[in-house]
Structure formats: C-alpha cells, structure tokens
Amino acid sequence: MFSTKAQLLKRTPQNGTDRENFLSLLVDEYLNTTSYDAKCQVLANLANFAYDPVNYEFIRKIGVLDIFLYIVKNDNDCKLLLFSTAGISNLSIDPVNIEYIQTNLGLGPLINLLDYKHNEVVANIITILMNLYNDKTISEIKSSGVRLLMENYSKSDDKILSNLATIFHEVISIN
Template sequence: MFAHLDVESSKIQLQKRTPYNGTNRENFLSLLVDEFLNTTSKDAKCQVLANLANFAYDPINYVYIRDVGVLDIFLYVVKNETENKLLHFATAGICNLCLDPLNAEYILKHLGLTPLTALLNCKSTVIEANILTILLNLYNEQTKLELQSDEIKQIILDHSMSEDKMVSNLAKIYLNDIFKLNNQL
C-alpha cells in the first residue's frame, strides 16, 4: 500500500515539474522508440538507445518503458546486434530494469539467459559488468540451474581475476552469492 502511494506521489511530482505544454514521459519515450525504429543511422540509434537507457534509471519510468516497448528494444539489441556501443546501452538499460520483478519476469520470458550469458565474453568490460549485474539480479529458483552451470562458473572464475576491478569485484560477488565460494578466491 505504501509503495503505491510513493509511486502516485512521484507521478504527481512529475506532473508538477512538466511544463503546461510539455511532453509527458510516456509520449517522449514513445517518440524515442519511434526514432530508434525508423532511423537508419547507427549514430542516431546509439544516441536514442543511450537516452532510453537513461530513463531506465528511474523506477517511475518502468511502466512507461514496458508500455511503449523500450524493454523490447533492449532485448532485441541483445539478441541481434554485435555493435558494442548498442550492446553497452541495451545492457545498461536491462541492468537497471531487471531490479523490478515485472521487468525481470518479462526479460526471462522474452529473452532468456542464453543471449545474456553469451555476452560474458564480449571483451568489453562495461558490457561484462552489466551482464554480471543482470545475472545476479535475475538469479532465482527458475534460473538457478543455468546460472550455476560449470561453464558459467568457469567464465565467472576467469572474470574474478580480471584486471578491471569492477568486473573482478562483480565476479567475486557472483561466486560468493551464487556458488557460495566464500573466502576461496
């Protein structure tokens, strides 16, 4: 009950901050989705995806993000793109959105773990860090077997020795939380 009041209060605050003739968030996100879908420029796609990922930081946008298809764009990029800039922004968006149980369920239903775990070896530390964070947040009874596989364990062990501290620390958290390898690193 209290969470609902907080969301409603936040929506009221957003309405107060939106100029009278201003575009509301849902409309703005919808315009960004249209731009992403209709542009042929890779640079424009990257810019739009970066903007969409920025909106994923704020939980008040989660409903709008689902409603206008932003989450679907992130999932599409992870499944179909190889461009690191696009993957960076898509995984950053997913990383922020997967904290919400409805978004997590949607991600698992429409993307699954395979495209995500495939990115663990993408050679971009930012993307790898995003993926490690996503997998930590998506870990549950449903995903347990896949996220505790020997193959994933070896990749995570390798990442725990990364020179990149962010990747190394996230991998150690994964090993500790998922594989229960306390103090064995």
C-alpha cells in the same frame, strides 16, 4: 534521482510533453532513423530513463525493453550492446521486468555475452544475471561454464569485473 508520478506531473509544463509521450517519441526516432549515431544516442537516452522505477511501466508499454532485448539477441555492435545491456541492467531489479526478461529473452543470449570483448558489456551482463538469479534460473546461472568465466573474471586486472565476479560468487553461493 528517483521520481514519483506526482513529481513528474508537477515538473512537466502545462503544454509540455509527458514522460510516456517523450519516451514514445524516442522509440519512434530509434526505429525510424537510419543514422547509426542517432540510434546510439537515443538508445543511451532510453537506458538512462530505465534508471528510474517511475518509468518502468512506460518502458514496457511502449516497447523500450523489447528493443533492448532484441539487440541482445540479434546484434553484435559494441555500442548498441553496451546501451541495451545497461538499460536491461537498470530494469532488472524490478520483479515485473525480471519476469518479462526471463519470458522474452531467457538467459541464453545473456550468458553468451559473458565472454564479449567489451568489459562494460560484460559488467552489465554479470549484474543482470545476479538480478535474475532465482529458483527458475539457478541451474543455468550456476552452470559450470558461467562459474568458470566468473572465476576467470575474479582474477581480472579490471577491478570492476573482478569485484562483480567476486560478488557474483558470493550471491550464488549463498543461495
């Protein structure tokens, strides 16, 4: 459920941790833990916080989006990619985040993940690409390689991928 800053302040106990501080603690835990399971859990939590627009400014300010982008650029681990792409997908509806993603990641690493072995990661990538579709990205997103992959996904037995690929074709055909 979306929140406002006033609602968050109202629900935060007087001696409680505010949202920005809590997210900052999660980032510290992610960066400092050596436990793979803990990294996955923290990353999943951060991706969930990326759902609420009231957190967007905090997420950019304390480096959560940077962590997601770093993983997409540099990691092959399925779980880490799943949580990072989910977080980016949640964040990619905001114009400030769109600009940040385009400036600090670009489309190349995202497009490279379109043929990843995990369907949920691919679904997140398709969603991100639709959200990033604009005048600056049109040529990369409408490239023949992307279109071919989307055509293949539209015939997939996985209904989520099939539906997303069909919507993707509709979105890029309209513009």
